Amino acid sequence: MEDNFLVQDTRVFCGNNMVFWAKDRSGYTCHVDEAHVFTKEEARLVHRNRKSDKPWPLSVIRRNSTLQCDAQRLRLPRC
Secondary structure, eight states, X not given: OXXXXXXXXXXXXXXXXXXXXXXXXXXXXXXXXXXXXXOHHHXXXXXXXXXXXXXEEHHHHHHTOOOOOOGGGOOOOOO
16 A cells, blocks of 8 residues: 655646645645655645645556646746
8 A cells, every 4th residue: 555645735726737735845836746745644634634635645646647847937048
């Protein structure tokens, strides 16, 4: 049984992307590699405290993730 989980904030989306708690619980991110990895028990406690925070097994999220480009981070290079 898996013990690594991400926690989704189901109240918001970024385009079609899920939003997860960020590393060190410092805000939110839609980037899987920037998300905080919880143990199963930690994720359960978070969900118990706020039902809109949904735990997902990390393996399920990785299997269903794609790489995209975040336009908010783009800066046009000078020619």
